[in-house]
Amino acid sequence: MPGARRTPTADAEMSARARLAVWGDPIDHSRSPALHTAAYRLLGLDWEYQRRQVDEESFSATLDSLDSSWRGLSLTMPLKHVAHAAADVMDRHAELTGAVNTLLLGARRRGFNTDVGGVADAFVAAGVxxxxxxxxxxxxxxxxxxxVALHERGLREVDVRARRPEAARQLRQIAETLGVNLSVQQFTAPASEVDVTVATLPSGTALAPDVAAPLADVGGTLFEAAYAPWPxxxxxxxxxxxxxxGFEMLLYQAVRQIRIFVHGTQAEPLPDESGIVAAMRAAIA
Structure with missing residues (x-):
């Protein structure tokens, strides 16, 4: 995404923006305030990070009501697609996935998807x-x-298991764009060996043992997007x-959001980032 040209006036305006929040519906369970607050405290930033229940119907009006004290937003379900529509410019990950989980506010609303990097970083941290x-x-x-994250780690083939194969249309489009060979099957179809399995089913979903066991036998490393309850x-x-x-994705995507709120890009690491990651883990241990 092309960077916006900065001016002294624009820099002064951004420095005055000290309010942040995570929006979603539901939102009371969110650990983002604890994660972000721990990081800003260590960075010496007097920023306020809240949570707010916002649904799809009220999203646009609530976003338009924010004043110049607001720096940015973290977006969780079900707001990632409406946030995508609200962004004036987006990074490549947001464009590829059709989802924005981070908005940097200012003269233009800049949309980012940090979930992609969060998944990739979680695999790297686990040695995969x-x-x-x-x-x-x-x-x-x-x-x-x-x-998208798996493609950036070398993915060539992906087997998608979905209860409704027609729901995988967007995944087919992404795979075609990336040059990944994708197949879609029912959960009960025979499974071949893979390096990793990524489970993105709703929290609390339990597959029948006769379905889960064959997938586990040849499934390699499991990345489970859910983290509560755990295991x-x-x-x-x-x-x-x-x-x-999935807490690892939550943690590392939050680190990337903080990079955006501090630097305007998720590519530039934070000062003493390893120390900040440790403080964020401790905040919700």
């Missing part, structure tokens, strides 16, 4: 760096971000391989 074959369980917004029903079926909790 090269991925050629993967299986996606589910076909929603998180699956779209995971597909998930699916993670409990994965006893012989590495299991990565």
């Amino acid at each position: 760096e090269q991925i050629e074959r993967a299986r996606l369980l589910g076909s929603g917004a998180t699956a779209a971000s995971a597909l 998930s029903a699916l993670a409990a079926e994965w006893p012989h391989a590495t299991v990565i909790s």
